Amino acid sequence: MRLWQKIFLLTLFLTALAASAISLLLLARNHRNALLLAKEKVQTVRDSAMAQIGHLIQEEKDDGGRLLLTERELQGLFAEFCLASEEFRSQSDGRAFRIESGEAREQAPARDGGKGAGESQKYDISIMPIETDGFSAARLPREAAGGATALEEREGIWWIGSAATAFWEGRFYRVQVSGDVSDLFRRFGEDLRFCQWMCGGVSLAIATALLLSILGLTRPLKRLEAATERIAAGEDGYRVPAGGHDEIGELSRHMNAMSGEIQDNIRKVEALAASRETFIANMAHELKTPLTSILGFADIMTIKSHMPEEERRECASIIAAEARRLKSLSSKLMELVSLQGTALVLHPVDLGELAEKAVQALEPVCRKRRCTIRKDFVPVTVQADGELLMSLLLNLLDNALKVSALKGENQRIDVSLEKEDGRAVIRVRDYGIGIPREQLGHVTEAFYMVDKARSRQSGGSGIGLSLCRAIAEAHHGNLQIESREGIGTTVSLFLPNPDTPESIGISER
Template sequence: MLGTSKSIFRRLLFSFLATVLVGLGISGLLISLFAREYIYDSKEEEMLRMAKKVNVAIQDYDKVNKRLVDQLVSLDQAFDTRIWLFDQDGKIVATSMKDEVFTGKSIAVSIADKVLKGKSAVTELQIEGLEDPMLSVAVPWGEGEEVYGGIILHAPIEGIEKTFGQMRETILWATLFGVLLSTAMVSYLSWSISRPLRTIERTAAEIGRGNYAERVHVDTSDEIGDVAQTINTMAEKLEKVEQERHHLEQVRNDFLANVSHELRTPLTAIQGFLEALQDGLVEEEEARQKYYAVMYSETMQVNRLVDDLMDLMKLENNEINLAKFPVDVGEVMGKVAFAFRAETEEKGIALHVELPDELPKIYADRDRVAQILKNFVKNAVKFTEQGEIRIRAEAEDAYVRIQVADTGIGISQEDVHRIWERFFKVDRGRSKNNKGTGLGLAIVKELVELHDGKWKVESELGEGSTFTVWLPTVASYRQTT
C-alpha cells in the first residue's frame, strides 16, 4: 500500500506537470501565431493607409521629376518607410532613397497587373540587392480612373521577426516560470493527497492486525476525509463486535463453568452416597433412608437446573408462546403467598400481601406471572433471616406495578446490575447453604420482556431489596391493538 501511495504521488505530479506543459505550450503557440498574424495584419493596414496618403500627395505628378523625388524623400522621412514608384510597364522609375540602385528594375508582373487594374496588393518580396525579405504593399498611382503606375511601400520583415523572437522568448520564460510554480503547487497538492492516504493505509493495516482501537486522524473535509470517517466508523463497529465477541466468549465460558459446577456438586454427592450404599457401608435402614432423601433432593436440584436451562434457552430463542388472558393479579399473589407460607413461618419471617380495593386486571399468561412472583419470593425467603417480606401491587398509568420487598442481606451496588445475568449469585460465599441455579432472575427478565413490561431492582447491602415489575393492563392492551 505504501508503494501505491508513492505511485499515486508520482502519477499526480507527472500528470499535472504534463498538463501544465502541454497547456502552456499550446497557449504559447496559439498566442504566437495569433500575435504574428495580428501584427502582420496591422502593419499591412498601416502601410496601405500610408501608401494611399502618398498617392494623395503625389497624384498631381504624372511624370517623374525632381520635385516628385523630393516629395518622396519627404514622405519617406515622415512615414519612416521606403517608397518606390513604377510605371505602366512595371519598371521602377523613382525611389525615396538617395541612391537609385533599384531604378529601372522590374516589378513582378502579377503585382504590376493587379495594381494597374486599380487594386491593392500585399506581398513579401525578396528584392535583389537586399539580404532580408521586405513586407510590401502596392497601390495604384494616379487620380480618379487615370492610373500612371503604382506606388510601393515596403519595410524589412526583420523588425517584425525580431518582435516575434522577443515574444517567443518571453513566452518561454513565462512557461519555465509556470512550470516551476506548477511543480511547487502540484507537489504540495500531491503531497496533501498522498499524505492522508498513507495515514489511512497505516491505520487500515493496524485495524487489519486486530487493533480496532486505532483511528484515522485526517483534518480534511473533502472526499478523503469522508473515507477516513467511514474507516473510523467501521473500526468502531468492529471494536464493538470484538468486544461483544469477547463478552459472548466470556459468557459462554462462564456458562460452561457454572453448568459444570452446578451439575458436579449434586452428582458428586449422589455418587458418594451410591458408592457407600453399594459397598454396604450403611447398614441401618434409617441411615439408608437419609441417604435416599439426600440423593432425591440432589436429583431434584439437577432437574430444576435442566428445567431452568431449557426455559431460558426457549425464551432467548423466542420458542415460548404465551397464553395471554385477563389475569387477576391479587388472585395470583394470594396463591404464591400461600405456597411459601409454611417456609416463611418455619424461618420466622412475616409474609404480607398488600392489595388496593380495586386493581385492574393485566393482560398476561397466568402461569408465567406466577413464575415471576415465585422467583422473587423464593429469593426473598432465601436471603432473609429475619424481618418480613411484602408482596404488593397497585395501578400505575397503563401498568400494574408488582413489588416484592424483603429485609434480607441486600445487594451491593457492584452486583445490582449483574443479578439479571445467568448463573450470577449474590451469595457466592454462602451458595452451599442456599442452593439455587442462578437462572431465576434471568428467566424473569425474559418473561417480563415477553409481556412488554418493565423491571427494576432497588437494594442496599444489609437493608434488603425491592424487586419491581410493571405489566400492562387489559385496557392498555386493547388501546394498542
C-alpha cells in the first residue's frame, strides 16, 4: 500500500469516527434531556394528582363534620374524583386510575405520526394502600418509602413512572404515575438513522475532497520519484523542477544539490580512473624502455663471443646507463608512493645549509656541462623532513641543469632563499628552453613530458616535478611554476611559518 493511500484511509477513518462520535453524543444528550423533561412532567402530574386528592378528602371531611374517613369512603372518593373530571377515568379494579392531564398537553407540531398540537399526553395513575403495623413512616417497606422514578418497557411501549407515598386518613398509600414516552424513543431512532445517513454522506464528500487534495499534494512527490529513477538509471545531469517554498520545494532543491554533488564526484572518479590508467601505461612504457635496451645489449654481448673490446665497453656503458636510469625511476616511484598517507617526522631544518649541500652535490655535473649556479641565501629554519627537502631541491636543480644543457653551454642557474609574507621561499630559475603555456598545468603530473624525445635523451622520466609537488604538499606548502618559452622557467617552493615549531600544524615527533 502506498503512503498516500495509508494517509487517505487513516484520515478518512478518523474523520468518519469523529463525525459519528460527535453526532451520537449530541443525539444521546438530546435524548437524555428529553427524558429528563418527561420525568419532570410525570412528577408534576403525580404531585398535582396527590394535591387534588388531598384537597377532595379535606372537603369531604369538612362537609360531613368528620375527623377520619373509612377505607370504603376513600375508595368511593377516589372513584368520585375520577367521575367528577373527564381527566381521570377509573379502571376495572377500582383501585387504579388513568389521568389525562391538561397541563401535559403537547404544544409542538405533529411529526411523523406523533401527537399533534393540543393532543394530550396519556398518563397512568395507580393508588395502592400499603399495609403497615402503625402510623410511623419508619415502618414502611423500603420500596414504598420516598419517591422513585423508573423507565420500563411494557408490550412494546416505553413508560416512565414516578412513585411517591401519601398519608391519608391514618393510612399510607403508594401513588404511581406513568407516562408514555414511546414517542421519544421513536424520534430518537429516526434521528439516529438520519444521523447515520448524514455521516455516510458527509464521509463520502470528505473522502472525495481528501482524495483530490492528497493527489494534488503528492504530485510533486511523484515528480521526485520519477527524478530519482532517472538519476538511478544514469541521467546524473537531470534536475527536478523546484518551485515554491514549502517542504517539497526545499526537498527538490536539496535533491538537485545532491545530484550535482554526485555528478561532480562521478566526474572526479572518472578523471581519477583515467589518470591512473594513464599513470600505469606511462609507468609500463618508461620501465619497458630501459629494460629493452638492457636486454638487447646483453643479448648482443652474449651472442658475440669474440666482440671487440671497444664495442664491448660501449654495450656495457649503455647497459649501465639504462640500469642507472631504471634505478632512478624506481626509487622516485617508491618515494612518490611512500609519501601518500604518511605522517612526517619533523625536526628543525636550516634551509640555507640544506640548499648549500644540494648545490655542492651537483657541482661536478655543473662543471661538466659548463653551467654556473648563482646563490642568494638568507638564514631560514623550518620544521620539516630534511631528506625529503633535499630530494626536492636535487630534483629541481637536476631539471634546471637538463633544460639548460638543451639550450647549449655556458648557461646559468639562480638559486635563492628568502622570507616572503611570513613564508620561506626557495626559487630555482633557469634560462633554458622554457615550457609552452598550454602545457604548464600538466608538468607536475606523473610521467608527463613536454618533449619526450629530448627528455629521454637527457635522462628524464617525467616523475621529478610530480615528486616535488607531493613533497611540498606533505609539508603543507605548495609549488609554483612560471615559464616563458625560449626564455626560461622559475620554480618556487613555499613553506609556511618559518622559524616556528607549529609551522605546518603537525607536532614534532
